[in-house]
Amino acid sequence: MSPAIPTFGSGPRHPASGPTSLGQPPRALPPSAYLDQEVYEKEIEQLFHSSWVLVGHATEVESPGDYFTCEIAGQSLFVVRTPEDGLKAFYNVCQHRAHELLKDSGSVRAIVCPYHAWTYNLDGRLRKAPNQQRVPGFDADRICLTGIRLESLCGFLFVNLDETAPPLAEAYGDLEAQFRAYVPEGERLRRLRRVSLVENCNWKVSVENYSECYHCQVAHPAFTRGVVAAKSYRIEPQDHCLRHLAEAAPAEKAWYDRKSLGEAEGYSSWYLWPLSSIQVYPGGVVNLYRWIPEGTGRTRILRDWYFMDGEASDDQLAAADQDRETTVAEDVRIVESVQRGLASKGYRPGPLMVDPSGGVNSEHSLVALQIWWHEAMGRP
Numbered sequence: 001m002s003p004a005i006p007t008f009g010s011g012p013r014h015p016a017s018g019p020t021s022l023g024q025p026p027r028a029l030p031p032s033a034y035l036d037q038e039v040y041e042k043e044i045e046q047l048f049h050s051s052w053v054l055v056g057h058a059t060e061v062e063s064p065g066d067y068f069t070c071e072i073a074g075q076s077l078f079v080v081r082t083p084e085d086g087l088k089a090f091y092n093v094c095q096h097r098a099h100e101l102l103k104d105s106g107s108v109r110a111i112v113c114p115y116h117a118w119t120y121n122l123d124g125r126l127r128k129a130p131n132q133q134r135v136p137g138f139d140a141d142r143i144c145l146t147g148i149r150l151e152s153l154c155g156f157l158f159v160n161l162d163e164t165a166p167p168l169a170e171a172y173g174d175l176e177a178q179f180r181a182y183v184p185e186g187e188r189l190r191r192l193r194r195v196s197l198v199e200n201c202n203w204k205v206s207v208e209n210y211s212e213c214y215h216c217q218v219a220h221p222a223f224t225r226g227v228v229a230a231k232s233y234r235i236e237p238q239d240h241c242l243r244h245l246a247e248a249a250p251a252e253k254a255w256y257d258r259k260s261l262g263e264a265e266g267y268s269s270w271y272l273w274p275l276s277s278i279q280v281y282p283g284g285v286v287n288l289y290r291w292i293p294e295g296t297g298r299t300r301i302l303r304d305w306y307f308m309d310g311e312a313s314d315d316q317l318a319a320a321d322q323d324r325e326t327t328v329a330e331d332v333r334i335v336e337s338v339q340r341g342l343a344s345k346g347y348r349p350g351p352l353m354v355d356p357s358g359g360v361n362s363e364h365s366l367v368a369l370q371i372w373w374h375e376a377m378g379r380p
């Protein structure tokens with residue numbers, strides 16, 4: 001179910017919404033939601049470790065033994081391709097005395113722990129431990145790495161640390177069909193660029209900034225000239241997804257030659273609660289925006305850029321750098337300023353600018369985020 005777009009006077013009510021008298025718009029969350037360690041620790045359990053999180057693409061682990069590591073709020077994980085069973089995901093921890101097993105990404109024939117050389121098959125079963133034959137009662141057959149749920153969508157890989165969570169297909173509305181309308185064969189995408197950076201802010205400050213375009217015309221002159229036509233920008237909640245849509249910027253101002261890129265003309269992105277977003281820039285240029293919380297006031301951002309069969313022209317590749325130097329840099333300054341402001345004794349959370357008719361200048365999408373946040377944090 002999508003949350004209804006709230007209107008003045010009928011917006012959702014919760015303890016953080018401020019005054020509840022008729023006619024008051026919902027308010028921004030209180031500073032404690034962004035600053036308190038206790039809140040953050042609850043988010044780790046009830047959100048980050050209970051939600052689907054986008055971690056990469058199947059073309060990054062193409063042959064048996066290929067793997068990449070990833071992290072969800074302090075939990076180190078890895079995805080590996082096995083010879084028989086396809087892709088699997090595990091916690092990145094040895095079952096002997098807890099050393100981490102794999103680093104970064106690469107290819108292995110077996111998983112060998114760097115501490116005492118316990119060796120695991122690619123499917124996670126322990127193959128052998130040095131000196132095992134002399135240890136009474138040691139049973140290698142009973143030892144296996146701890147697996148986690150892994151699902152794919154158009155080649156993109158998602159993991160969920162919650163064994164009881166509903167399937168990925170139920171989380172984000174009609175995501176697959178919508179994405180295929182822009183990129184019919186997402187399985188052929190290959191990552192050519194990764195931009196990694198740290199924002200000194202709470203993850204929600206960054207996600208909220210990502211989830212509204214009220215600031216776009218003020219803060220992002222390059223994006224609103226060279227990528228999208230700002231006035232056409234709109235955001236629609238669907239299940240636990242915020243769908244962003246916009247018309248492309250006029251061709252003569254575009255960052256790159258869109259004609260050679262395929263049929264998709266407009267801009268679309270799907271923010272996937274809580275930590276992932278898939279974006280399609282005009283012309284079918286696919287890139288990800290991922291949030292990796294590293295503490296109450298620190299969030300790593302990963303921007304991955306994908307191209308069909310790994311083929312891209314110089315100006316298409318340059319779009320990743322241009323994006324880093326303009327939109328991303330502009331947002332870093334914004335979110336770090338907001339994080340400092342949240343600690344100010346003078347800040348009283350203000351009204352969200354919810355326009356019942358939607359549009360680029362409406363913050364109704366932030367209310368959807370609040371609903372999802374309260375839903376997760378309110379669980380016993």
Ligand code: FES
Binds near residue numbers: 094095097113116118
């Ligand atoms: S901790 Fe891995 S082999 Fe000892």
Ligand SMILES: [Fe+2]
Binds near residue numbers: 210
């Ligand atoms: Fe922004």
